[in-house]
Structures are given as C-alpha cells and as structure tokens.
Amino acid sequence: MYRRQDIDLSNMNSIDGADVAKHNSTKSCWIVLDSNVYNVTSFLQKHPGGAAIILKQAGTDATKEFEKYHPLDYVNDLPAGSLLGPIDPNTLGKLSKQKAPVSNTKSSEELPHISLCVSCPDFKRAAKVVLPRKSYVYASTSANTGLSLQTNLADWGRINFRPRVMRNVGDVDTRRSIFGHPAMYPFYIAPMGTLGAIHAGAEPEMVRGAVRKGTHMIVSTASTKSPKDIMQSYVDEQKRLDNKSPTRLFYQYYMPVDRKKAIELIRIVKECGYQGLWITVDTPLLGKRTLDRVLQAEEALAVGVEEETTAEWETGGENEFAPAMGGRAVAGQLSPYTTWEDLEWIRKNWDGPIVLKGIQCAEDAKLAQQYGVDGILLSNHGGRQLHTAPSALMTLCEIRTYCPEIIGKIEIFVDGGLRDGSDVLKALCLGATAVGVGRPFMYALGAYGTKGVERCVEVLAEELSIGMRLLGVTALDQLKPEMVNATRLLNEMWRPESFRSRL
Ligand SMILES: Cc1cc2nc3c(=O)[nH]c(=O)nc-3n(C[C@H](O)[C@H](O)[C@H](O)COP(=O)(O)O)c2cc1C
Incomplete structure (x- = not known):
C-alpha cells in the first residue's frame, strides 16, 4: 500500500x-x-x-x-x-470513451409530483422511475430468496393495537430523546452506504433533510463522502437554521480488520463530533444479495468475463455496496474476526454511547447489556444478511419474554421493514426507545433529493400523530405493552425447555 x-x-x-x-x-x-x-x-x-x-x-x-x-x-x-x-x-x-451501462436503463414513466407521495411505498415507486437500474437494485436487494425482508415487512402487520377511547387527545407530543438528545420524532434515518449512487448530493443531501425536520441520522462507514465532509454539511445546515434543529448525527461503525485503522477511524469520528458509535455486528461478511449477483454477472458478461469468482470479496471482507455498486477499493472493511472482547479496546478509544447494531436474539441482547454497551439495535440489516433471520419485532418479543429486565436499562432500537408511522408506536409499546427507517428515506432521496427526505419525515410524522390520537395517548411515554396484541408473534416464538417464560 x-x-x-x-x-x-x-x-x-x-x-x-x-x-x-x-x-x-x-x-x-x-x-x-x-x-x-x-x-x-x-x-x-x-x-x-x-x-x-x-x-x-x-x-x-x-x-x-x-x-x-x-x-x-x-x-x-x-x-x-x-x-x-x-x-x-x-x-x-484521446482517452477511451465511457461505455454505456449495461441494462441500466431508467423507466420511461414520469416522476410523480412529490405531493403524490402520501405513504412510504410511494417513494419506492417514484425512485424506480428515476434511478438507474443498478442503483435501484442496490437499494432494494435483499438476501437469498428475500424471505428475511418479507418477514420484516409482514410482522408489523401481525401485531394489532388495543386502543383506548374517550381520552383527551387534542394535543400530542411526538418528541423522543436518543441518549439524551431530543428529536422531533421517535424514528431516525438508518445508516445506509453509498448514497452518492442514489443522488448526486450523496450524504449531505440526506443530512439537510434530517436537520430541517429535526430527526436524528446515523451516518454509514460506507458513505460516499468522508465523515468530515458529512459533518461539515450538518454544521452548515445547522448554521443556516441558527442552530435551532435538535438533529444529531451518530456514526455507524464497520470495524476494519486492521486494528490500527479501526482505532484511527474511531479517532476521526470522535474528532468530527459524532454523538454515538453504532457498531454493526451482523456483517462478519456480506450476505448473499441475490439481485446484485445477477447484475454483476450481466456486467461481467458484457465485458467478456464469463464467470467471476465471488470468493475474493467474501473472504476479504467488504462493505455494504460491494457487489452491486462496484465495491470499495479497500479490502478488509468487514471483520469476520470480531468478538465480544473487542468491546474492551473500543471502549478505551470511544467515550460516548455505544450501540450494537444487528442483535437478533434474547441471549445476545442480554450479553450486550452485561458487556456494558449503552444500547442495542434489533435488526437483520433490512433483510440483506442472514436468510430467514428473525424480524426485529420478533426479537423484541423474545427480549420481553426472556430478559425483560434489560428494558429501560439500556436503550433498545428496532429497524427493518418499517413503512408506516403508526408501526413506530407498536415498537415503542413493546419497549423500544426509537425506530430506524432505511429504504423509504433512500428512495425519497433518490427521487426528490432533500425535499424527498423532508417529505418522508412528514409522511411518517403524520401517521405517527394520527396513530397516537386514535390509540388514546398524547405522549410517547404513555405507550404500554398492553396497548398491543402481539399474540400471533408470541405464539410463534421459539420456547426451549431451558428458557423460563416470564410472560
Ligand atoms: C441500500 C442499503 C444500504 C445499507 N447500508 C448499511 C450500512 O452501510 N451499514 C449498516 O450498518 N447498515 C446498512 N444498511 C441497513 C440499514 O441500516 C437498516 O438496518 C435497514 O435498512 C432497515 O431496514 P429497512 O430498509 O427495511 O427500513 C443498509 C440498508 C440498505 C437498504
């Protein structure tokens, strides 16, 4: 090097x-x-x-x-x-001319007016119209046959509310803090890499939308722009708004294999002023992103390479966008060697909150608390990693059943498949601090830039406040487990003899 x-x-x-x-x-x-x-x-x-x-x-x-x-x-x-x-x-x-991208055509449909986006799925439809196929595949792909993603989406609908009526719900307060930082809403923008492939403005374009709307955002290690440039875009937007936005930026950390690089990255993140380190732990290697593989094969065939081995990037460790987006010219970004013991040196180098992103069972949730992390994010990476992984809601139900004592002791976040503001309420009823939303923001960014991000916040916020009123609450701390019926998920829960049910 x-x-x-x-x-x-x-x-x-x-x-x-x-x-x-x-x-x-x-x-x-x-x-x-x-x-x-x-x-x-x-x-x-x-x-x-x-x-x-x-x-x-x-x-x-x-x-x-x-x-x-x-x-x-x-x-x-x-x-x-x-x-x-x-x-x-x-x-x-005299240089060669760029070759036209292979089967990367955009749709011939017209981009719908932004006011026609009234719910999250509308952003997906809009993005499909404007994004090159390669970018759309990157955003929408999931692991193997897609079952993890489908379960994420479906499980929100398998929990029903138990609303209370005749309560004065004239005014509602939707604010929620993450590690003491208040935000306007209990949802934040999940970390997603390579936003430059989705919109020319890349991460700063997303940041501006978050700041304008007062939502927190987690910045990905696999971002197109550097952590410093992204933070600068945040500072600039805050300045424009007289520092009135409650938005804070947190940093999602893919642990580089090389320890020196790993510590150096933490130093940079600290110096930039990110408010927390969200360590992604569900990616010892990249999952099998099926649609990416097809695209990759098509591109290889188009330049006369018959069959490409994938072994290199599987063992070398890579990041989120590797197969679809051309990958980063850096090997060793994901570490298959990470263990719980690594938390010790990370803690020595980082004094702010630490969240483990990608916890998928009650045992690991409990372990995380014992290892002294400040928060856990129940997530299966938007269904992009393990085939038939549990949805975050299922994991949350497991925690309520097997280790409810951790709820309230550490902050618990949930992400995956969330497409409606009222679903945020279900997670909060069951003990989540806040919820991450991924693809809807990515699609909104791709279709409309910052305005789309703002619109997406508005859509979720409206659904959230309508949901609160119809559920009979005026503040988020009034949400309780008895306000949802999670029987269907609980009935399907894995219940080994050795586990004592506390429900
Ligand atoms: C296109 C895309 C890129 C992602 N990149 C990252 C990443 O760089 N780091 C990470 O920890 N998670 C990444 N994720 C996972 C998200 O943080 C989050 O867990 C997931 O998107 C939530 O599911 P949802 O998209 O259904 O809302 C990515 C997800 C998508 C869709």
Whole structure:
C-alpha cells in the first residue's frame, strides 16, 4: 500500500491519453483517477465488486464514476506501484470513451409530483422511475430468496393495537430523546452506504433533510463522502437554521480488520463530533444479495468475463455496496474476526454511547447489556444478511419474554421493514426507545433529493400523530405493552425447555 501524498508527482512523466486508452483489457488495465493514471490490472481480480465494473472504465477517466461510491482518497488503498503518473491534460480527448451501462436503463414513466407521495411505498415507486437500474437494485436487494425482508415487512402487520377511547387527545407530543438528545420524532434515518449512487448530493443531501425536520441520522462507514465532509454539511445546515434543529448525527461503525485503522477511524469520528458509535455486528461478511449477483454477472458478461469468482470479496471482507455498486477499493472493511472482547479496546478509544447494531436474539441482547454497551439495535440489516433471520419485532418479543429486565436499562432500537408511522408506536409499546427507517428515506432521496427526505419525515410524522390520537395517548411515554396484541408473534416464538417464560 502506498500513500499518494508521499509520492512526488513532479518526478513522474505525464502520460498521454492515447497510451492510457490502449490499456483497456484484463491483460493491461489503466484508468485515470483525479488527474493521475493508475495501472489496476493486478487489482482487477481483487476488486470486491468484480473485475467487470473496473473493466468498463478501462482506458477512461473514471473519476466521476469512482466519486459516486467512494471518497477520492480511497485511491490510496490501491496496491503499491499502481500510480503511473499524471495524465497530460492536453490529451484527455484521446482517452477511451465511457461505455454505456449495461441494462441500466431508467423507466420511461414520469416522476410523480412529490405531493403524490402520501405513504412510504410511494417513494419506492417514484425512485424506480428515476434511478438507474443498478442503483435501484442496490437499494432494494435483499438476501437469498428475500424471505428475511418479507418477514420484516409482514410482522408489523401481525401485531394489532388495543386502543383506548374517550381520552383527551387534542394535543400530542411526538418528541423522543436518543441518549439524551431530543428529536422531533421517535424514528431516525438508518445508516445506509453509498448514497452518492442514489443522488448526486450523496450524504449531505440526506443530512439537510434530517436537520430541517429535526430527526436524528446515523451516518454509514460506507458513505460516499468522508465523515468530515458529512459533518461539515450538518454544521452548515445547522448554521443556516441558527442552530435551532435538535438533529444529531451518530456514526455507524464497520470495524476494519486492521486494528490500527479501526482505532484511527474511531479517532476521526470522535474528532468530527459524532454523538454515538453504532457498531454493526451482523456483517462478519456480506450476505448473499441475490439481485446484485445477477447484475454483476450481466456486467461481467458484457465485458467478456464469463464467470467471476465471488470468493475474493467474501473472504476479504467488504462493505455494504460491494457487489452491486462496484465495491470499495479497500479490502478488509468487514471483520469476520470480531468478538465480544473487542468491546474492551473500543471502549478505551470511544467515550460516548455505544450501540450494537444487528442483535437478533434474547441471549445476545442480554450479553450486550452485561458487556456494558449503552444500547442495542434489533435488526437483520433490512433483510440483506442472514436468510430467514428473525424480524426485529420478533426479537423484541423474545427480549420481553426472556430478559425483560434489560428494558429501560439500556436503550433498545428496532429497524427493518418499517413503512408506516403508526408501526413506530407498536415498537415503542413493546419497549423500544426509537425506530430506524432505511429504504423509504433512500428512495425519497433518490427521487426528490432533500425535499424527498423532508417529505418522508412528514409522511411518517403524520401517521405517527394520527396513530397516537386514535390509540388514546398524547405522549410517547404513555405507550404500554398492553396497548398491543402481539399474540400471533408470541405464539410463534421459539420456547426451549431451558428458557423460563416470564410472560
Ligand atoms: C441500500 C442499503 C444500504 C445499507 N447500508 C448499511 C450500512 O452501510 N451499514 C449498516 O450498518 N447498515 C446498512 N444498511 C441497513 C440499514 O441500516 C437498516 O438496518 C435497514 O435498512 C432497515 O431496514 P429497512 O430498509 O427495511 O427500513 C443498509 C440498508 C440498505 C437498504
């Protein structure tokens, strides 16, 4: 590995665009990134997203495409010796032309007016109209046959309310705090990587919507922009609003395999001012994202690569968007070696709240509390990791049954499949502090940018406050387990002899 900043470019001869254009195959593949020429031939087979995605850029200036997915300084992680020298700026016209994306066509339908988005599924329909197929697949894909995602969506409908009537519900208060930071609502924007593939404004575009509406947001390690740039967009938007927004940014942490890098990332996150570390623990490796695989195969075939091995990115560890989006040029982003003991050194390096994201059973929830974390997020990663994983609601029911003593001691969050503000209430009745919403915000961002994010908050907020009134509560702390009927989920719960039911 080399650091580009350590290399004196002035000692290197500039390279003619026509020369770059000749290196456009698996045998020799050069690309231009940020005005410099890189020989990425040896990296092709190591690329987490497959060789095809790079080959499509062979002999061209790939900067724009690269920046959609990664901060530009990620070129530092290309293998040593890749940097060949600066491109001669007068010869840019001689570079190869970008190849048209394969089966990446947008729909011929027109984008619906934003006011036609009155519930979360409307954002999905709108996004499908505007997003290139590749971006839409990235957002919508799920693991294996899709059952985990389907269960997430279905389980919200398997719990019913037990509303109370004739209570004065003239005014409702929807505010909820996360680790002492009040937000306007008990839902926040879940961490999602590579927002640059969804909207040109990437994470800052999402941040502005969150700040304007007073919702908290968790920023992904796999973001297109750097943690510093994203925080700057937050600070700028806050300034514009005279620092009146209660929104806070938290950081989702994919633990790099290399301990030094892992600690350095925590240092950066701290320095930027993120309010909490949400460590994702359900990704020792990337799940099988089925639609991504199909797209990846199509792209490989289009550049003449018959069958790509996926072993490299599976064992090397990668991040969220690897197969669909071309992957990050950094191996070792996900660590299959993580254990509970890692919490010790993390705690030494991070003094704010720690949340474990991706807890999927009562035993791990209890362990997390014993290891002293401040919160847990019950999640199966939006159905993108383990096939037939439990929904967060099912896990919450397990916790109520087998270790209810942790409720109230640590903050419990829930995400996955939430598409209606009133469903937030169900999670809160059962003991959740707040709920994360993922894809609806991603689709809203893709279709309408910041305005879409704001609209999505409004849609959920309206459903939430209507739901509160119809349920007979005026503040979120009035929500109780007896306000829902969760019998259907409880009847399906795993009840081994060794577990004593406390329900
Ligand atoms: C496109 C996409 C990208 C995601 N990227 C990340 C990520 O970088 N880190 C992470 O911890 N979770 C990631 N997630 C999972 C979300 O944080 C969250 O758990 C999930 O989206 C919630 O389900 P929902 O989309 O059905 O609301 C991603 C989810 C999606 C849909």
